[in-house]
Amino acid sequence: MREKSSKKAQFQASPIGAIPDFDEHQTALDYVKLGEIFAYYRNKHGIRLIRNGDFNTHVLQDNIKGFAAQLDAVTAKTLPYYNFLKICEFSDSAISKSYAHLLTKELNELYSFLKSKGFLENNRLKENLDSAQMHEIETFCQTNLSAQEKSKLEERRKRLSSKLSLAMHTCCLTKEQAIDEMLDIQKSLGEDEMVGYVFTNNVRSPRSNVHFEAVIITKHEIIKPVEWGVDILPKEMLDHTDEGLNSAAFFSPRADLLTDKGLPPQQQVDKSHSGALCVLYLKKLLQGNGKALFEDSLRIPLYDENDKLNYVFIPPPNIMQYSQNDKFIKFYQMLMGEKVEISSDQPTPHNLKDLLLESKTRAHLLGDRKTAQLNQNLIDKFDAFSKKWLRGCEEACKKRDQMFLDNDENSYNIYLAYAAKRLLDEEHSPKEERVKQDSTAEKKQEKEQEKEQEATNVHVNDSQEHSVEARVSASQTEDPPQTSIPQPAQPSISSQAKENVPSDLKDPKEKFKEDLQEYVFKRISEAGGQDLAAHHRTKILTLKFGYSAEQKITAVNKLICALDMQNKLEKRPKKMELTETDIGALTTSRLYGNVIKKHLGLFNQILEKLPEIENQKVNNFRHDI
Known part of the structure; x- marks a missing residue:
């Protein structure tokens, strides 16, 4: 095995961005940094990666304009309180339903007035109020409210103004809009194209405490290679049950199907490196013309006991080097047939061959010959694939085992934090490359390209x-892919293929x-x-x-x-x-x-x-x- 690099040794001695003793937010990625990293990967690896909002830019612009219009209304000099109330909702609950949420007990005078006048519908101002009614509401707020309640109303108006201003500069796409964008990207792809995509949970700013989700999009499939635990809110994660994804071939780890005992294991332990893990997965799976995706991973159509077809993704072994959790690694080693020593709280998987046999039987009964054949092909080749996968996992774990705090394998593994730090170092590379390329050589190259293009047009x-x-x-001349499941012709990344x-x-x-x-x-x-x-x-x-x-x-x-x-x-x-x-x-x-x-x-x-x-x-x- 190669000796540990000086960079790894230096990081291990002073692990910036690792927990529990260091601030992991120092190595967290954000929306802005993704742009630089994606440009770097495109130039170096020929990988096309897209942030949410960079494809359907008109949707992002509409979101920004919506907040801008609301901000104009709230800060308007004419009818300021009416315009403010027009976008607010009253509620008895202290739990905020939206950024424009008003408590009835805090503004009881105002709420009682609006209700008595019949100006409310579903705890919001009616949309069909005439000019006289608008002015009546404004006059009541300006002159009839008690000083205490008017002060609260003004405080809420200023607070909403600040929130709208912030939202205008930091909003991105909602989960529903991101799913639409993913499906639009899929429609635009050719048969031999694939891209990586990152959902940043409606955040477009240098905030580092945001959960990211990653998918790979091909012409006929969407693959979510990594999942997180139950502490992630449903609105923050892309799931196979989501509208738009539930009718697509949406592959994901689906540990809920694979786990026999215990909670599904999680690869990430800390709260700040979901962005780094997303980018690392996309890089590993897409580089080399998608070798890790098409040869070292599995995409399995699997019928469950309710005769529902599920799409299961088994990650490649080299990704295990980033795991912060030993239980995650052991889970997949057992899934591949390895016998490992485990603790009493170790989640254990079902027997994958048994799941495939059951799925094959159900597929035959349902008349789904294609899925039955795919299941059988995987059963036939599973032993060879699992041996290869376990060898790759062993190599990945050797790298990982070098990166424990104080070289203590019972301590926290900092390989993911180290990889995140390397990503941030790479973030600066595109800027350096642009400076170097701004030279006489580049101008000469541009002239040659112009001549070349003239000939091309003819x-x-x-x-x-x-x-x-x-x-x-x-x-x-290429060797056929050694995938365990027959797939359509292996997609290539067009921007990478151009180099050859x-x-x-x-x-x-x-x-x-x-x-x-x-x-x-x-x-x-x-x-x-x-x-x-x-x-x-x-x-x-x-x-x-x-x-x-x-x-x-x-x-x-x-x-x-x-x-x-x-x-x-x-x-x-x-x-x-x-x-x-x-x-x-x-x-x-x-x-x-x-x-x-x-x-x-x-x-x-x-x-x-x-x-x-x-x-x-x-x-x-x-x-x-």
């Missing part, structure tokens, strides 16, 4: 044929997509800790003030969708249709000069095919260009 068809031939040839194809053989559409995606990542990375959505006011989003970063990113994402669905544009979701504003953002800014102009021929082809834009307007755009 020989589009020839280049496409060469690209197809290159992909076929490459696929014939000579530049003159690349598909022009793929090159265009790559440049567009790189533009989005650079804009997000350049923003750093700044609020990308700072231009939340409607007036700033007009042509008079130019196009905001959000508008450009939205337009780019819509254009990428159009490229992906070039031959079936009419099947795109309504919200992914390009508007005149989108076309303007693409053709009258630096985005045009830096990206669109290099692919002008293909861009014009797309414009001509767009059903949502009238021919006359398309022609005008072409002349403008």
Whole structure:
């Protein structure tokens, strides 16, 4: 085994970000840091990773505008108290139902007045009040309330104003919106594409005490590779029972199905490294063209005793090095058939072969031949797979065992904290790389790319044929994946595949997509800790003030969708249709000069095919260009 690196030894001597003796929040990830790390992984590993809100940017903008509109109402000089009450809800319970929650016992005078006048419906102000009624409410608040109650009302108004201002700058996507975004991403993917996605629980700020969730999205599956314990609220985690996911092939560890005795074991013990664990899982599973996902993991369709089809994910062994919990490792070792010494409180799994046999029988009875065959294939190959998995687990545990506090295996394992620290170190790498690349060599490279693109636009068809031939040839020389379950053709990461194809053989559409995606990542990375959505006011989003970063990113994402669905544009979701504003953002800014102009021929082809834009307007755009 290799000796411990100096970096690991140094961290072990002074473990910043580990518990119980150190502040683990120092190595926690946040939304802003994710952007830099994702850009770094894209450049280094060819992995495409998406934060929630970076694909359906229009949804994020609507959320921001909603809070901005409410803030305008609450801080308005005209009818300030009426506008405040209009978005509030009265309740007898001290448990806050929302950020606009008012206690009836604290504002009893006001509540009694509104109720007696019939101004309330379901403990909210009616929406159809006329101007005279609005002024009556405002006058009562201004002049008829006791000094004590008016003071409380004003305090609540100022408090809500602060909350709305904060929400406007830190909100992201709700869980429901994130699920919609995941499904939209899935629709946009090609058969050979896959991406990683992180849900940050409606937070878009440098807060480090936020729970993250990660999934991998392919054309036909969504895989959630890691789960957490019962202390995570349902609204904070993505689950197979969620609306939108319950009708999809949504794979997750499903320890509730696999556990025979005890509570399902958890990989993470501390409260601050869910973000790091998410990113590490995505990196391990997606790098190397998804080797760990397709060869070292299992995705199992499994019928339970209620004849319900479940989708179970067994993680790869190399991820065990990040486990803070010995019981988690032993659980999966036992699942793979290993006999290990356990404590009385060790959760134990069912026999996986027995579960597969039962599932196969139920599948036959239900007429599901495909699942029955998949179950049988796994049964046939399970022994070979489990031996390979256990060898990999042994290697991972050797790395993990080097990283205990004070080299005491009964103490806290700090490998995850160390890995989180390394992620934060990598966060700075994109900035350094951008500085290094801003040189004469880069300018020379840009000129060569422009010449190359001119040739590509002339020989589009020839280049496409060469690209197809290159992909076929490459696929014939690769060894078949050693997965235990027959799967569709193994997806490849398009941005990674480009590195293996000579530049003159690349598909022009793929090159265009790559440049567009790189533009989005650079804009997000350049923003750093700044609020990308700072231009939340409607007036700033007009042509008079130019196009905001959000508008450009939205337009780019819509254009990428159009490229992906070039031959079936009419099947795109309504919200992914390009508007005149989108076309303007693409053709009258630096985005045009830096990206669109290099692919002008293909861009014009797309414009001509767009059903949502009238021919006359398309022609005008072409002349403008």
